[in-house]
Amino acid sequence: MVDLENDLCSGCGACSNICPQCAIEMKEDEKGFLKPNVDGEQCTDCHACKNICPLNYNEVKNFNTPLILSAINNNEQIRLKSSSGGLFYLFSKNILSENGVVFGCVWDENMQTKHIATQSLTELEKMFCSKYVQSHTKNTFKEVREFLLAGKKVLYSGTPCQIAGLKSFLRKEYDNLYLIDLICHGVPSRKTFEMFKGEICKEKNITEKIININMRSKITDWGKPFTTVVSTENNEYVIPFEQNSFLESFLHNFNIGDSCINCKFNSLPRYGDITVGDFCGVDEFDKELNDKKGTSILLINSEKGKNLFEDIKNDCLIREIPFDSAIKFNQNVVTSSKPNLFRDKFFKNILSGKSLKESMALSRNNYPSVLKMLFKMQPQFVKDIIKRFI
Ligand SMILES: Cc1cc2nc3c(=O)[nH]c(=O)nc-3n(C[C@H](O)[C@H](O)[C@H](O)COP(=O)(O)OP(=O)(O)OC[C@H]3O[C@@H](n4cnc5c(N)ncnc54)[C@H](O)[C@@H]3O)c2cc1C
Structure with a gap:
């Protein structure tokens, strides 16, 4: 039986999609990250799975120096429903208008993340917004190939590892395939997200079924996200960032995967034809853009990306950004995230049965008090530098 164990495995699902025996199922490991599980009875040792792994694939022909732009969708309603500038919608609408297919991440009936295909604008809305949890790609890589061979235009969006997985799975360039990868500082574990849902239901006394969670609700300011939880009774529960142990553990790199902190896919050239992210540092660059x-x-990472962008550029407000300014505040374009110093401790607490809130409290308070005191004594600019470094 093939051994697929690898700390760097991002759980993209390419191996599961390629297996001729359907012997590989993506299952959560103890920390809650999807990993391939091989059924020894069915495995014929053909090694197709090992050969297809994106960790062994290096043939990215995209630009080493992409064109970088700040961008805002002119349609404010769509932008308010999206996580940042609402650009994903514009690219997708363009593909759908040409009778194409769009693949992206949605919540399933159990409020877990998965990738699906859609050919309708109404269903596209379910893909809006960042769901900060590792998404299950299911059989979508196989579906993409079928649509491509049928001559359909296909747009697939996902994290860089998912896009690399799909590229590696397909093994050849298709003119009718468009890839969008996200700037990604890591994906949180599915287990910690389940814990979060449980804790929120208890705290807010939610007894109905949850049907939507928006982790980037723009109630006041895009930079100060609220999480909103909607139930079947149409009740909306608002969770401010200060009470949100899940988002805190994500943004401070506690609950992201081992593969994320050693991510090979956050690099140039990028794997997607287009990369989309939040313009972090926009105020430092030009307050007018915020x-x-x-x-x-x-x-814009390829000729195909250029063409796709040409089709939508009149529907958004754009401005070119010099490479250095863009990278300064968006380091994940070129490198993987640094783990929180207390990430191991955090997961140890989670695995020992402590709640998410408790695990965060124990990890957050782990700096020795003398260091905390020294930190407090620093002028603000030094504090800022230390914070960014940590
Ligand atoms: C796990 C994760 C981490 C991210 N980290 C950063 C970061 O560090 N810096 C940064 O600048 N931007 C990051 N982003 C991207 C950012 O949050 C926005 O998604 C991006 O700017 C697109 O915004 P939009 O307004 O164009 O479209 P939106 O409508 O907000 O974007 C939706 C798109 O995101 C995809 N998507 C949503 N959830 C997932 C998921 N779990 N897995 C894969 N794809 C998903 C959908 O398929 C769709 O394509 C991250 C996104 C995710 C999902």
Whole structure:
């Protein structure tokens, strides 16, 4: 039986999609990250899975120096429903208008993340917004190939590892395939997200079924996200960032995967034809570009990306950003995230049965008090530098 164990495995699902025996199922490991599980009875040792792994694939022909833009969708309603500038919608609408298919991440009936295909604008809305949890790609890589061979235009969006997985799975360039990868500082574990849902239901006394969670609700300011939880009774529960142990553990790199902190896919050239992210540092670059409703950063990484962008450029407000300014605040374009110093401790607490809130409290308070005191004594600019470094 093939051994697929590898700390760097991102759980993209390419191996599961390629297996001729359907012997590989993506299952959560103890920390809650999807990993391949091989059924020894069915495995014929053909090694197709090992050969297809994106960790062994290096043939990215995209630009080493992409064109970088700040971008805002002119349609404010769409932008407010999206996580940053609402650019994903514009690219997708363009593909759908040409009778194409769009693949992206949605919540399933159990409020877990998965990738699906859609050919309708109404269903596209379910893909809006960042769901900060590792998404299950299911059989979508196989579906993509079928649509491509049928001559359909296909747009697939996902994290860089998922896009690398799909590229590696397909093994050849298709003119009718468009890839969008996200700037990604890591994906949180599915286990910690389940714990979060449980804790929120208890705290807010939610007894109905949850049908939507928006982790980047733009109630006030795009930069100060609220999480909103909607139930079957149409009740909306608002969770401010200060009470959100899940988002805190994500943004401070506690609950992201081992593969994320050693991510090979956050690099140039990028794997997607287009890369989309939040324009972090927009205020430092030019305050005028930040109306508090969401500003995206776009990287155009290939000729195909250029063509796709040409089709939508009149529907958004754009401005070119010099490479260095863009990278300064968006390091994940070129490198993987640093783990929180207390990430191991955090997962140890989670695995020992402590709640998410408790695990965060124990990890957050782990700096020795003398260090905390020294930190407090520093002027603000030194504090800022230390914070960024940590
Ligand atoms: C796990 C994760 C980490 C991210 N980290 C950063 C970061 O560090 N810096 C940064 O600048 N931007 C990051 N982003 C991207 C950012 O949050 C926005 O998704 C991006 O700017 C696109 O915004 P939009 O307004 O164009 O479209 P939106 O409508 O907000 O974007 C939706 C798109 O995101 C995809 N998506 C949503 N959830 C997932 C998921 N779990 N897995 C895969 N794809 C998903 C959908 O398929 C769709 O394509 C991250 C996104 C995710 C999902």
